[in-house]
Amino acid sequence: MKIYFADLNYLDPSHFSHPLPLNVGFIAGYALKNYPELDIRIFKHPGELLDAVAESPPDILACSNYSWNSNLNNAVIKRCKQYHQMIVVMGGPDFPLEDKEFQETFFINHPGVDLYIVGEGEPSFLKLIQLLLDNEMNLNKININDWLSTFYSFDHDRRIILHNPSNPVQPTDLSVLPSPYLTGMMDSFLEDEHLLPIIETNRGCPYTCAYCVWGQATQSKIRPFDLQNIIDQLFYIGERAANPTKVLFVADANFGILKRDTDIAHAIMECKARFGFPQRLYIYAHKNPTETTLEAFKILSPIANMSMSLQTTNKETLKIIGRQNINVATYEKFRTECDKRKIRTGCEIIYGLPGETFDSFVNGLSWVLGTGQHVQLYTHLLIDGARTSTKAFRTEHGLETAFRIQTATGGGYNDVYALEYEEIVISTNHLSKEDYFRFRDLHFLTLLLGSQVFAEFRHDLKRHDYDIVKFAKVMLGDEANWPPRFKNILAGYRQACSDELLGAGELKREFTKDDIEKIKEKEINLAPACMCKLFARSDNIKEFSSYLKNIIMNHLKLKESSQEVKEELLQALNISLDRAVCFDDLQETKIVSYNYDIDAWLIDPNNLPLRNFKTVEPVTFRFNLHEGLTEAFEKAFASGSSLENSVYLLKYKFFPLSSDRIFFYLRQRMPAS
Numbered sequence: 001m002k003i004y005f006a007d008l009n010y011l012d013p014s015h016f017s018h019p020l021p022l023n024v025g026f027i028a029g030y031a032l033k034n035y036p037e038l039d040i041r042i043f044k045h046p047g048e049l050l051d052a053v054a055e056s057p058p059d060i061l062a063c064s065n066y067s068w069n070s071n072l073n074n075a076v077i078k079r080c081k082q083y084h085q086m087i088v089v090m091g092g093p094d095f096p097l098e099d100k101e102f103q104e105t106f107f108i109n110h111p112g113v114d115l116y117i118v119g120e121g122e123p124s125f126l127k128l129i130q131l132l133l134d135n136e137m138n139l140n141k142i143n144i145n146d147w148l149s150t151f152y153s154f155d156h157d158r159r160i161i162l163h164n165p166s167n168p169v170q171p172t173d174l175s176v177l178p179s180p181y182l183t184g185m186m187d188s189f190l191e192d193e194h195l196l197p198i199i200e201t202n203r204g205c206p207y208t209c210a211y212c213v214w215g216q217a218t219q220s221k222i223r224p225f226d227l228q229n230i231i232d233q234l235f236y237i238g239e240r241a242a243n244p245t246k247v248l249f250v251a252d253a254n255f256g257i258l259k260r261d262t263d264i265a266h267a268i269m270e271c272k273a274r275f276g277f278p279q280r281l282y283i284y285a286h287k288n289p290t291e292t293t294l295e296a297f298k299i300l301s302p303i304a305n306m307s308m309s310l311q312t313t314n315k316e317t318l319k320i321i322g323r324q325n326i327n328v329a330t331y332e333k334f335r336t337e338c339d340k341r342k343i344r345t346g347c348e349i350i351y352g353l354p355g356e357t358f359d360s361f362v363n364g365l366s367w368v369l370g371t372g373q374h375v376q377l378y379t380h381l382l383i384d385g386a387r388t389s390t391k392a393f394r395t396e397h398g399l400e401t402a403f404r405i406q407t408a409t410g411g412g413y414n415d416v417y418a419l420e421y422e423e424i425v426i427s428t429n430h431l432s433k434e435d436y437f438r439f440r441d442l443h444f445l446t447l448l449l450g451s452q453v454f455a456e457f458r459h460d461l462k463r464h465d466y467d468i469v470k471f472a473k474v475m476l477g478d479e480a481n482w483p484p485r486f487k488n489i490l491a492g493y494r495q496a497c498s499d500e501l502l503g504a505g506e507l508k509r510e511f512t513k514d515d516i517e518k519i520k521e522k523e524i525n526l527a528p529a530c531m532c533k534l535f536a537r538s539d540n541i542k543e544f545s546s547y548l549k550n551i552i553m554n555h556l557k558l559k560e561s562s563q564e565v566k567e568e569l570l571q572a573l574n575i576s577l578d579r580a581v582c583f584d585d586l587q588e589t590k591i592v593s594y595n596y597d598i599d600a601w602l603i604d605p606n607n608l609p610l611r612n613f614k615t616v617e618p619v620t621f622r623f624n625l626h627e628g629l630t631e632a633f634e635k636a637f638a639s640g641s642s643l644e645n646s647v648y649l650l651k652y653k654f655f656p657l658s659s660d661r662i663f664f665y666l667r668q669r670m671p672a673s
Helices: 022-034 046-055 070-083 100-109 121-134 214-218 227-240 261-275 291-300 315-321 328-340 358-370 391-397 433-449 452-463 468-476 484-499 513-520 526-536 538-554 563-577 598-603 629-639 643-654
Strands: 002-006 039-043 060-064 087-091 115-117 151-155 160-163 247-250 280-282 345-351 375-379 400-405 411-413 416-418 421-427 589-596 614-624 666-669
Touching: 002 022, 002 046, 022 039, 022 060, 022 121, 039 046, 046 070, 046 411, 060 070, 070 087, 070 416, 087 121, 100 151, 100 160, 115 121, 227 261, 261 291, 291 328, 345 358, 345 433, 358 375, 358 433, 358 468, 375 433, 411 513, 416 513, 421 433, 433 452, 433 468, 433 484, 433 526, 452 468, 452 563, 452 598, 468 538, 484 526, 484 538, 526 538, 526 643, 538 563, 563 589, 589 598, 629 643
Parallel strands: 002 039, 002 060, 060 087, 087 115, 247 280, 345 375
Antiparallel strands: 115 151, 151 160, 400 421, 411 416, 589 614, 614 666
16 A cells, blocks of 8 residues: 655745644554555655656545645645545644534535544544555445544535544554654655754643634643653754754643653753754743743743743633633743743734723733733634634624735645635624724734834833833824834835735635736735834834834823933933844944943843943943844845845745844843953
8 A cells, every 4th residue: 555645835945944744754654653564655845746646646645734735735636636546635633523514615625535534643544544455445435334533524426424423532642653753754854954843742732722723633631752752852853954944843732831841841952952953942831831831941041932822811802712821910920930030931912802802902912011021913813623713603703704815825836836825803793893903003013112122122111111002002193293114114014904805705726827926926924024124224213213212202101201211211212223133234243332231221120220220431232143144134135026025035934933033133242341
């Protein structure tokens, strides 16, 4: 039996942030362990899969299905079945178990899919192999009473779902799964500089957030992989990974939830010391942090932030989405403790959740920022398979949605073209569509003023019980006085936020080369793209700086608004913007002196004003770009259609998972002469 496993992505030569196919590697490895005679190949690149099927077709084509590759799978499967008739199996979490209407529509829109497998794939796919071998490789000959409850199919003639709920599957015994790394199955993917390594240390998520499918896909109880096996995999990866970003994905829902996660953190740092890998982590922390979480992220602090995500602070919304955050006092305590231990933190908040009003969201966001937290905002995205996407949930909470093209999708492979859409909430029973566009403005200004560039400015604002949300509201109320460059950038952003929204009737399922080329010309990550435009040119930053100074002097209503306080805010703003990276005047290193001990001011436990840290002699600092940024920008500039487009490509392709690192210099105090 020949089986091709595919975890397809929209790959291109300038993209370096797609994870390698560990998911299908586990399923393939478990199948080989039980049936060593199987002929198995694993594919990540759509073109390579199409070539292989044309040359030597498999008996089974098994594709992982997610929101970011569903249309790509569909287009590739259609072409593969033109080459040769084969059994096509698909699996993944984006498939609601109780929504028969969705399931029927899915199979109608994916006519090439013969069987869909939900839940953990290893035991279910192994059972499928056994059933096919016992039934002459004919799926139709298998008695449906022998099907597992994880199998779904569709009778297109009778228009009915085929499913056997009476044969449930137990959670996978992780101890019997061979490591796709240690067996060598991932070697060719580790050698591919365009793919990022990913490691899974446990499975399961005890939380049942309505907007997420993680718990459904992996069962709720957390099950750990063998610790020594994880450490061996880390060192195997570290020695071989060729990806130039040196990022490692950690595919856990709640890292730091288990006591042994501190041992894994030590192993990651030892791997870095031995092999120079990883230099950064993409990792989710335990949603309700504990002392163990803090210990683990203190160890990882040189290469990772600790997520302290809330998604919302609104109690009614939390009840609706089935999430329970830690209380306010505990959250503030952990934030303070992270600062003491020099653990960088971040928080995700979603706008457009049911039960939330515009004012309740803004108040919650202001509170989170008041704790000193860095916040990342997200639109409310509906994921197939999550409770929020069900018809009943949509109706109950008045969800109005629109679609938009997903970031980093769209491509052509062997004359097969595809792109992906995502569905977002634009109004609810408590939010109007006008509120959605107000959120979009707030999103950009919060992203901008919340970036590391403005750290010193935020520090001084906080001394006066003021935050960037209040500052952003002042700016939004002062639109008539926006300077020309900034006004032009925001006008383009607002137009793009409107233009990106598509109705269900506007969605396509088949695409041409022209479709893809037109889409590639558009910037998809709109708020970050707007930042890229602002920081592309020094004149933009100079104009913006002057405008912010005008706001400080004439519009801020602080508890204490003396001339001295305003001048100190201006000084803090100057210190911040000295670190701004402008790409039309990119300098690898620059030297700046101040008559203040800035470092002492920022860490002062008494929160004293900047003037208390004035020095007799100037204090000199060296400003350096982040490592690898110059080289990455040279590549982006060679590929970009404009300076602004080049900065965007830098952020998302040539320096991926960069957060806001491309926009600010690292400041380092130089020894006194």
